[in-house]
Amino acid sequence: MKRTGWFWFLLLFAAIAAIVGVSFFYESTPSGTDIIKVDNFLLGTLVEIKAWDQTLDEEAVRASIQSAFDAMRRVESEMSVNMKGSIVHQINDSAGISKVGATSSVIAVLDIAERVSELSGGAFDVRIGAVSHLWDFTSQKAARPPDPKAIAKAVRLITLASVEFSATTGTVYLPVKGMRLDLGGIAKGYAIDVASKALRKAGLGNFIVDAGGDMFVAGTRPNGRKWRIGVRHPRRLGDLMCTLLLSDRAVVTSGDYERFFVYEGRRYHHILDPATGYPATGCQSVTVIAKEATTADALATAIFVMGPERGLKLADRLQDVECLIVGADGARILSRGFGQYLPAVMAVSP
Numbered sequence: 293m294k295r296t297g298w299f300w301f302l303l304l305f306a307a308i309a310a311i312v313g314v315s316f317f318y319e320s321t322p323s324g325t326d327i328i329k330v331d332n333f334l335l336g337t338l339v340e341i342k343a344w345d346q347t348l349d350e351e352a353v354r355a356s357i358q359s360a361f362d363a364m365r366r367v368e369s370e371m372s373v374n375m376k377g378s379i380v381h382q383i384n385d386s387a388g389i390s391k392v393g394a395t396s397s398v399i400a401v402l403d404i405a406e407r408v409s410e411l412s413g414g415a416f417d418v419r420i421g422a423v424s425h426l427w428d429f430t431s432q433k434a435a436r437p438p439d440p441k442a443i444a445k446a447v448r449l450i451t452l453a454s455v456e457f458s459a460t461t462g463t464v465y466l467p468v469k470g471m472r473l474d475l476g477g478i479a480k481g482y483a484i485d486v487a488s489k490a491l492r493k494a495g496l497g498n499f500i501v502d503a504g505g506d507m508f509v510a511g512t513r514p515n516g517r518k519w520r521i522g523v524r525h526p527r528r529l530g531d532l533m534c535t536l537l538l539s540d541r542a543v544v545t546s547g548d549y550e551r552f553f554v555y556e557g558r559r560y561h562h563i564l565d566p567a568t569g570y571p572a573t574g575c576q577s578v579t580v581i582a583k584e585a586t587t588a589d590a591l592a593t594a595i596f597v598m599g600p601e602r603g604l605k606l607a608d609r610l611q612d613v614e615c616l617i618v619g620a621d622g623a624r625i626l627s628r629g630f631g632q633y634l635p636a637v638m639a640v641s642p
């Protein structure tokens with residue numbers, strides 16, 4: 293190689309070394325900031341908690357994560373519709389008969405559910421249980437829609453009477469026989485918030501509580517940057533629709549692609565319109581970002597049922613609530629402030 297050849301070769305080498313060095317500096321993290329990750333199956337999904345903290349040792353972080361899982365399990369054992377002995381199960385069994393003693397968690401969830409129900413004009417309604425228990429979205433192959441007469445009868449039961457609950461007496465009562473609570477559209481969000489509070493109480497400030505894609509994201513990654521969260525594409529399995537940059541926010545998605553069956557060429561999924569008793573038809577998915585997972589969870593279900601037009605109006609009038617709606621035709625609709633969570637170089641993919 294001639295001398296000028298060597299010069300250019302060395303210059304190129306130095307440039308590559310500099311680029312590699314700079315990117316390493318950017319992505320490298322100080323020692324003692326490993327992310328600890330623990331998985332557990334609960335609430336019908338895989339829940340993953342990730343956390344890191346510079347001031348706590350690994351054992352302490354693991355103990356805190358464990359306490360967060362314990363708290364989530366308590367929520368599940370109180371609010372599951374299917375678990376025999378759960379408080380919700382007892383409330384449903386006692387419909388039209390007697391009041392049931394409930395925990396402050398159940399009362400708190402009913403209170404938020406009632407608020408979201410009012411905000412959404414009844415699109416979100418935990419009394420949906422009267423209808424939802426007729427449907428089976430678990431066995432994709434054998435499933436078929438329930439008898440239309442049974443659906444019509446159950447729909448009438450939904451709005452027949454209010455859920456009676458009181459924080460002072462700590463009781464819940466369904467006044468009409470056949471009424472049923474289903475907290476499936478909100479309990480997971482509440483469990484995520486409860487876990488997040490347990491982690492914060494243990495002194496952790498940087499974590500993700502991820503319940504099958506619904507999550508609360510706290511603090512930052514070890515490199516000081518916001519957490520990156522992928523939002524799934526409702527039709528292209530395994531693909532992401534966009535990536536969000538988040539800190540101290542809940543992000544929850546309701547979609548028609550998770551629990552559904554196809555019968556005579558039609559897709560039937562688990563988000564039901566209380567007005568008809570059938571799956572809501574306006575959206576493919578709704579992703580809500582809010583300060584708490586409980587409200588984000590209920591709102592995602594509510595906006596899904598309301599459909600893009602009314603759903604967007606609701607999100608735009610609520611503070612600290614943003615949403616990304618994918619309409620039934622695949623069109624993407626973003627609430628006014630949603631863009632703040634998208635990285636500058638990225639957009640929502642078609």
Ligand code: ADP
Pocket residue numbers: 415416417418420424474475476477478480506545546547550562563564565566589592593597
């Ligand atoms: P996921 O359970 O996949 O997180 P959602 O948060 O959208 O999804 O909740 C769907 C669940 O909410 C259903 O399985 C059912 O238990 C309940 N649900 C369905 N329709 C409604 C509704 N209109 N209002 C309140 N809860 C609902």
Ligand code: MG
Pocket residue numbers: 476477478546588589590591592593
């Ligand atoms: Mg929900």
